[in-house]
Amino acid sequence: METGWWFVGVDLGQSQDFTAIAALERAELTGEYDPAMCAWRKEVALRLRYLERVPLGTPYPDIVERVRRTTRAPALDGRCHVAVDATGVGRPVVDLLRRADLGGTILPAIFTSGAAESLNKGYYGVPKRDLVTGLQVLLQRGALQIAAGLKHAADLVEELAGMRVKVGGEGRAGSLNDGTPLGCCVTGI
Secondary structure, rough: OOEEEEEEEEEOOOOOOEEEEEEEEEEEEEEEEEEEOOOOEEEEEEEEEEEEEEOOOHHHHHHHHHHHHOOOOOOOOEEEEEEEEOOOOHHHHHHHHHHHOOEEEEEEEEOOOOOOOOOEEOOOEEHHHHHHHEEEEEEOOOOOEEEEEOHHHHHHHHHHHHHOEOOOOOOOEEEEEOOOOOOOOEEEO
């Protein structure tokens, strides 16, 4: 197994929703030998190794410091990408994160009900539908693994199980609350 890059996700909240900080390890696994290719197949697994719910009311500069400590941990330092929800209050916090010397690439994303991804002035526009579909595929393939020992793993599994896509009249994903449920499992990684 070869450990490659890490992905740190930051979902910002403050007074009513928790801020969540998660670290996913991208691991390359050696699969079966493929005689047609004369090579071992490589499989990629995303392993959720760290999950934190920041207490409600935590000031954004403190949240930025928590993210910095996470990205500067020895296993992640210089080897991570930071995906941050820049929707709503996220833009000012993205500015703070950019100044924080995180040791990784910052990927700010604004979640949309649109039909196509976009990039505008350093911000990625990502359709909610694409997020949920990608998550469904990862879970169905077993490519996303959640470590059983994480403090909030059960909460995350419950939230993922309740996540649904609501498709509006124009065929766009307008919310993540109604529609088809996601499936999820916790592993002993």
